[in-house]
């Protein structure tokens with residue numbers, strides 16, 4: 178592609194995570210860095226939580242002479258396929274798998290985080306001090322960092338842990354469909370940090386240098402904001418803005434809309450997983466599409482209520498209905514997502530969902546079960562479980578304290 182224009186340096190992009198969605202997003206990013214080599218270095222590093230794998234007999238790469246298991250990173254780099262988490266999908270040759278977190282992120286200016294949410298905090302702890310201080314992040318994680326004490330978006334948790342700004346990517350994106358290049362949309366949320374001198378007067382810091390940026394970050398359930406100082410990206414690099422992020426993620430089969438509402442995009446991606454469990458159970462009961470639509474209606478209402486209550490000052494509730502990350506993701510997840518499919522099977526087989534997850538997903542992870550427990554713990558602590566009857570019902574069913582048959586009467590209360 179063209180020249181660097183006024184910029185002397187190109188962005189180096191790393192993807193932290195290589196599961197089903199992690200690998201699909203790494204494929205997109207590597208395709209785009211190759212197609213836009215004026216802005217990005219072509220080679221993309223992808224961190225793999227290393228494990229031994231066997232190439233299945235059904236794969237064109239199966240070799241009967243290979244009798245012992247092989248390292249997943251070596252397989253990906255040799256045959257350009259993630260045989261365990263995204264089988265059958267050819268990966269670009271400029272995507273390199275690495276078992277080392279430190280090597281993966283070295284010198285990277287854009288970090289894409291894409292792991293099941295239960296692993297992100299530990300992974301970020303290991304990244305502390307290993308990244309460029311002016312790097313920028315995008316979290317593709319669907320989950321929220323909830324404890325009894327408070328809620329953080331994972332973009333915020335990543336940002337705080339690493340001292341960087343982090344946005345979010347979320348949408349109606351079943352990974353296998355996106356990897357097969359079937360058309361879909363997504364939402365990228367990025368509210369670029371501003372020069373401190375441009376900050377609203379009450380928040381302006383008298384001691385800030387021209388290179389300091391500030392970000393106003395949701396603080397806690399009181400709706401307060403904390404002021405976070407960030408290192409500005411050196412002027413040798415193209416600024417990480419909506420245009421650059423669109424160039425990084427948009428493909429002819431993956432249409433990106435970039436918005437500012439990081440909270441709305443993240444919250445809907447996390448909470449729809451709880452609703453998808455209920456949709457799967459209801460479907461497993463054979464109750465039909467009307468019943469599933471009822472669960473989705475109440476679920477969407479609770480998603481919006483949760484967002485307004487705990488992220489009221491920052492969230493744009495139109496995100497829930499107008500962006501891919503909102504109702505579109507709810508619909509696709511309640512049609513063919515893993516949470517939906519495993520919940521449905523658990524009713525049909527009368528088997529705990531955790532057992533279905535182990536037997537059906539080959540190491541992929543459900544996010545709804547854990548998110549349900551985490552959100553419930555938080556709601557209980559706030560004393561407002563009754564304002565979220567569907568979320569509460571899902572948690573009680575997972576805990577074995579309520580049956581799926583009780584959902585209609587419970588959500589009508």
Ligand SMILES: NC(=O)C1=CN([C@@H]2O[C@H](COP(=O)(O)OP(=O)(O)OC[C@H]3O[C@@H](n4cnc5c(N)ncnc54)[C@H](O)[C@@H]3O)[C@@H](O)[C@H]2O)C=CC1
Pocket residue numbers: 194195196197198199200225226227262291292293294296300317318319320350351352353540541542543544
């Ligand atoms: N799969 C999908 O269709 C989509 C998933 N997402 C979201 O993307 C995020 C990542 O999901 P997937 O890539 O699908 O993951 P996945 O469900 O395929 O999970 C497996 C991944 O977890 C890794 N892992 C296992 N133990 C680990 C450990 N102790 N530490 C670090 N990593 C470990 C595995 O190596 C593997 O890469 C989730 O939050 C998910 O909700 C979002 C859109 C679509």
Ligand SMILES: O=C(CO)COP(=O)(O)O
Pocket residue numbers: 319348349350351352450453506509510513514515516517543544
């Ligand atoms: O987030 C998804 C689709 O947008 C995938 O959901 P599952 O994790 O339930 O498969």
